[in-house]
Amino acid sequence: MTDAPPALLRFATAGSVDDGKSTLVGRLLHDSKSVLADQLEAVTRASRGDRGPDLALLTDGLRAEREQGITIDVAYRYFATPRRRFILADTPGHVQYTRNMVTGASTARLTVILIDARNGVVEQTRRHAALAALLRVPEIVLAVNKMDLVGYEEADFAAIAGEFSAYAGKLGMNRVTAIPVSALAGDNVVEPSKNMDWYGGPTVLEHLETVRAGDEPSDGAARFPVQYVIRPQTPDLPDYRGYAGQVARGAFRVGEEVTVLPAGHTARITAIDVLGTAAPAVRAGQSATLRLDRDLDVSRGDLIASAAAPAPVTRDVTATVCHVADSPLTPGRRVLVKHTTRTVRAVVAEIPSRLALADLTEDRDPGSLTANDIGRVRLRTAEPLALDAYADSRLTGAFLLIDPADGTTLAAGMAAAPTTAPR
Amino acid sequence: MTTTAASSVAAGRCDLGHLDALESEAVHIFREVAGEFENPVLLFSGGKDSLLMLHLAVKAFTPGSVPFGLLHVDTGHNFPEVLDFRDRTAEKHGLELHVASVQEYIDSGVLTERADGTRNPLQTLPLTEKIAAGKFDAVFGGGRRDEEKARAKERIFSLRDEFSQWDPRRQRPELWNLYNGRHAPGEHVRVFPLSNFTELDVWQYIARERVALPSIYYAHEREVFHRGGMWLAPGDWGGPREGERVERRRVRYRTVGDMSCTGAVDSDATTVEQVITEIAASRLTERGATRADDKLSEAAMEDRKREGYF
Numbered sequence: 064m065t066d067a068p069p070a071l072l073r074f075a076t077a078g079s080v081d082d083g084k085s086t087l088v089g090r091l092l093h094d095s096k097s098v099l100a101d102q103l104e105a106v107t108r109a110s111r112g113d114r115g116p117d118l119a120l121l122t123d124g125l126r127a128e129r130e131q132g133i134t135i136d137v138a139y140r141y142f143a144t145p146r147r148r149f150i151l152a153d154t155p156g157h158v159q160y161t162r163n164m165v166t167g168a169s170t171a172r173l174t175v176i177l178i179d180a181r182n183g184v185v186e187q188t189r190r191h192a193a194l195a196a197l198l199r200v201p202e203i204v205l206a207v208n209k210m211d212l213v214g215y216e217e218a219d220f221a222a223i224a225g226e227f228s229a230y231a232g233k234l235g236m237n238r239v240t241a242i243p244v245s246a247l248a249g250d251n252v253v254e255p256s257k258n259m260d261w262y263g264g265p266t267v268l269e270h271l272e273t274v275r276a277g278d279e280p281s282d283g284a285a286r287f288p289v290q291y292v293i294r295p296q297t298p299d300l301p302d303y304r305g306y307a308g309q310v311a312r313g314a315f316r317v318g319e320e321v322t323v324l325p326a327g328h329t330a331r332i333t334a335i336d337v338l339g340t341a342a343p344a345v346r347a348g349q350s351a352t353l354r355l356d357r358d359l360d361v362s363r364g365d366l367i368a369s370a371a372a373p374a375p376v377t378r379d380v381t382a383t384v385c386h387v388a389d390s391p392l393t394p395g396r397r398v399l400v401k402h403t404t405r406t407v408r409a410v411v412a413e414i415p416s417r418l419a420l421a422d423l424t425e426d427r428d429p430g431s432l433t434a435n436d437i438g439r440v441r442l443r444t445a446e447p448l449a450l451d452a453y454a455d456s457r458l459t460g461a462f463l464l465i466d467p468a469d470g471t472t473l474a475a476g477m478a479a480a481p482t483t484a485p486r
Numbered sequence: 487m488t489t490t491a492a493s494s495v496a497a498g499r500c501d502l503g504h505l506d507a508l509e510s511e512a513v514h515i516f517r518e519v520a521g522e523f524e525n526p527v528l529l530f531s532g533g534k535d536s537l538l539m540l541h542l543a544v545k546a547f548t549p550g551s552v553p554f555g556l557l558h559v560d561t562g563h564n565f566p567e568v569l570d571f572r573d574r575t576a577e578k579h580g581l582e583l584h585v586a587s588v589q590e591y592i593d594s595g596v597l598t599e600r601a602d603g604t605r606n607p608l609q610t611l612p613l614t615e616k617i618a619a620g621k622f623d624a625v626f627g628g629g630r631r632d633e634e635k636a637r638a639k640e641r642i643f644s645l646r647d648e649f650s651q652w653d654p655r656r657q658r659p660e661l662w663n664l665y666n667g668r669h670a671p672g673e674h675v676r677v678f679p680l681s682n683f684t685e686l687d688v689w690q691y692i693a694r695e696r697v698a699l700p701s702i703y704y705a706h707e708r709e710v711f712h713r714g715g716m717w718l719a720p721g722d723w724g725g726p727r728e729g730e731r732v733e734r735r736r737v738r739y740r741t742v743g744d745m746s747c748t749g750a751v752d753s754d755a756t757t758v759e760q761v762i763t764e765i766a767a768s769r770l771t772e773r774g775a776t777r778a779d780d781k782l783s784e785a786a787m788e789d790r791k792r793e794g795y796f
Binding site: 070071136137138139140141143148150162163165166169170290291293294295300303305307308309336338339348349350363387401403404457458461462463465469470471472475 | 502503504506507508509510513514517518520521545546547548549550551631632635638639654657658659660661662663664666668669670681682684686
């Protein structure tokens, strides 16, 4: 067997309240035959009117959502085609729920942004695109929905796709695929539309099935945050000492020289165990156990990195954060920074600017960040962090800010390159 | 040729298979909890999802041993084959098994038997009190997001208050693979390492890893009777009633819970491969086909979760 097993694509959806996002997701699930008879029966029972089952009801799980006809929280959906498996983070689009979109986008390889063809690119669209760019979601699908309500006109679609692509270009996002759809009527979601002969591209599902799911960096900068030290101390294994973790970036090989950060000691990998099986190498996404040739004091919170390309170690962090808590973030506030497997105390030294997502302008010295604000912050940590720039490494450049008093997650942080001065 | 992660690296493949990706995620979650919590425990019924969790936990800490014990809420109406399997599995791995007994709560008058005989909603109090008594700060559950609409919105780390209650509107955002498990004394965190598995993934992984399951998951002859669109097994829990006819059928179970509300499905699948073929062709969801407790209302699971259910 030489075929790779079917891969898993994690993607997210974003759209404003009435763009028909739930209907699009319902259509994807329904038309890919991922909705089973009892689910469809429950939806049909709950549907009002005579237009058939209301597919939006497939995705609204909580009682308040059904009562108010809105989506409150990120919902995860699972479906599969013969070509690929999908995990969909279905995120609500209201302004006050920016944090949910950030949550969904943080693990996504692709984001579907919905637009109502009658309204075109609106402020919400620009916010969603800016968030996807900020979170570095590699692929964007622009689904121009409700094409049936603009007479399936190519000119309407072309104008919207052009305007969006220009904005996406300004954000540094080049991989945008625009698709004209009608989620309600089923045009170009799973089946090609009979109403839009002028469109020759893939349907949404075809695109999801074929888009490249991941780009592995090959620059040699490998990262392995240590989660747990395995020391059986049994008669058979009196001296076994293995560092358990998940490869965050790149690949490690037996015999390779590594640096343990933040201390900076070097050692050589003597063995790699992939959940009980010895392996010559491991790569990003795999959980494994590494053993080293020297007895170093390695523990949870340390980062094993390629000796040739170690991560920068710093106590001064400059980052873009998305504030997700109700209480504001202000200079002087004491926080915890949860970065990979290490949590350290820190203080917010400065909040130089707040970013207006709709037009990407920066508001200098905003004084504080409140819920759903995006801003730049400078932090001073009590202990050093081996912190990559988020642009280079999503998992070792990301962190949470946590309230030390009650444990609330305050903000999602994305580290800037350490050599770059704050703008 | 096998498709384990190690061999795919050796073959120079550039993409993890979906089972490898799900396995790696679950192992990462187990290790995070072991690294950050004082006293975790794994909910373990002997059913397939809990056996799968334990299998993943064993792999996560090999060649060391699993650094936490097991906890089961015994409704008093559990399938004897499954309880036996539960005990043998715990013993095999040398793990401590804590049992909270619904029957004891009924016998002492703290809980009252429901008119419909189902004991699933009665599990919440014994579970919560066992968690408090054991001072468990992280509780692994086998819940999957594909099971039910309210579960689809629950986090992998789900904070519960001292009454085990879940508040869907106050969930912490869960970003990247950074799980915030901070909690106040008396609170605990429910952790769901199988969140992203689907029913089919569970069976495919069981097949790949050759995880042993209790016999009732495979087709067997059993006396059953028909109630509420399901085949239920007779027992002292209260079935069959007058007018319900017991017959012998060839069945298997898709989920295993309290006997009063877990139905069997007609099946000829005697191997894991045959089960996978049947699931792939099924037009009903796992819980929809076999769980009366979820049919109580459209929001039955949401209500039970809010009150502290699994």
